[in-house]
Amino acid sequence: MLADTAESHRRVVQHVETRQVDGVVLVRPDGAGPLAERLARTEVPVVLLGRPAIASLVPYVDVDNVGGARAATAHLLDRGRRNLGIICGPMDLVDVQDRLTGHRNALRQAGLHPLLAPAGLDRESGAAAARRLMAEHPRLDAVLATSDHLAIGALQAAGQAGLRVPEDLAIVGFGDGDAASATTPALTTVRVPVTEQALALARLLLSRLDGRHTTSVVLPARLVVRETT
Template sequence: MRVTIAEVARRARVSKTTVSRVLNNKGDVDAATAIRVREVIAATGYTPSAGAVGLARGRTQTVGMLVPGLTWPWMGDVLQGVSDVLEARGYGLLLHTVNRGEQSLTQFQRHVSANAFDGLLLVEPPDTLSYITSLHEGGLPVVMIDDRGHHPGFPSVATSNDKGAADAAAHLLTLGRTRLAMVTGPAAFGCTRDRTAGFHGAAANAFDPALTAEGDFTRDGGQAAIEELLAKNVEFDGVFAHNDLMAVGVLDGLRAAGRTVPDDVAVIGFDDISIAEHTQPALTTVRQPSREMGEAAATMLLAHLAGETPPEEPLVVPTSLVIRESAPAV
């Protein structure tokens, strides 16, 4: 049975007139109500007649955002940066995750079909890049946050993964560390490749590629990786972990093995998530500017919606080294 405008109004708890105003992008419907109506339209598959609506992009005052999930430690900072910019400009945010895989993506596609947002911000979920690229090529403005080394054919905001890793290596060398180990993220990630290259290049002869173990960006993965390195019985006095959660696992593993940080081994992480300053000892880390990346991406997207030509190259927001007790300054 065909869904009617009356059914949409009933589910959205508004009048048919309000639904009609949302469909015709009238500016006198508040953002929260408009989003609710568009969510019902997407969920029910309601298709208005050609005479009932003029759904032109750029008039919903809503930005969509697609992310893998909300459990990544730095995702909250990204979202805060995005929302700060959007709220200041009078835009609403329609957030989608892919926690339920294809089911979640299908729901997102319904919102796309319903023209529920003017443009899209993206922290790329797995296996969605080709689909998002097709949306961009079809006219939907898109900005990616954290390109993970993929360098898509649309605007993106990234951070200086290679430079941040190089700064970590340089700091360990300044401390007089001469045998450096590294716990990497999964090899498929662009940030893993960039951080590996940056650290390797700056550490030079102090880094032995044999003292590398691959982790999975989790605390348990970091502990397993450092246990793998310890089992090689090859001495090292500094460790760079590709994110803070793995660095915390490295601290756990070193402590269990009777190694003292930083006296025996200095440890540096990457991200500067909230736990970093509360570890024992507090973690020296490379700060990834997550909130600033969200702000920059939202600003770029709104400028694109206003008619400005987006940059062809990724906008790089620089990292910075945060020195704490796990690798203190000399």
């Protein structure tokens, strides 16, 4: 059920309170904090996909976004890149905040500062953000994007600007969806283990249904090196 309005939240709570469901998985809890907490006060088990923005007693499954972004940034630094930009999706999303944190942590250790370009969620906004970075920072030699869509937009913008990837500009995405390996050149990205997340959510919910003690699960994120670096 899509629950993105106050009315849809009310319907979800009604389903739960009348025991029409045995358990609930909330996906993308960034904007659903009040709903998660209200459901947590019922007797129906609730689990979240993604770390909530506000500390919660509701267990969740997430990927190590901080560690993944830190590894991607370290990879770029190891390749000799020193003028690194980051294209960030909407900052109200917790995973975007965590990926920015990981990037900043790695740069801080290297004595560098991030070059930040805000963006939306689609390729076009990624391309626009990349063009801004290239215009404002002529020595830009690497870009980390907080999603593959944004990274693919950056790749398109680099080609339109006559830059060679990765010789002139290295690019790393985040997600490793189907499109990442289909780009030319193929996109280096941080893999989000979608299948493992789904399995972990199912195990977590089943454990709660059985009345067992549960804790949140954070899965590792792995850097997949391809041709854009």
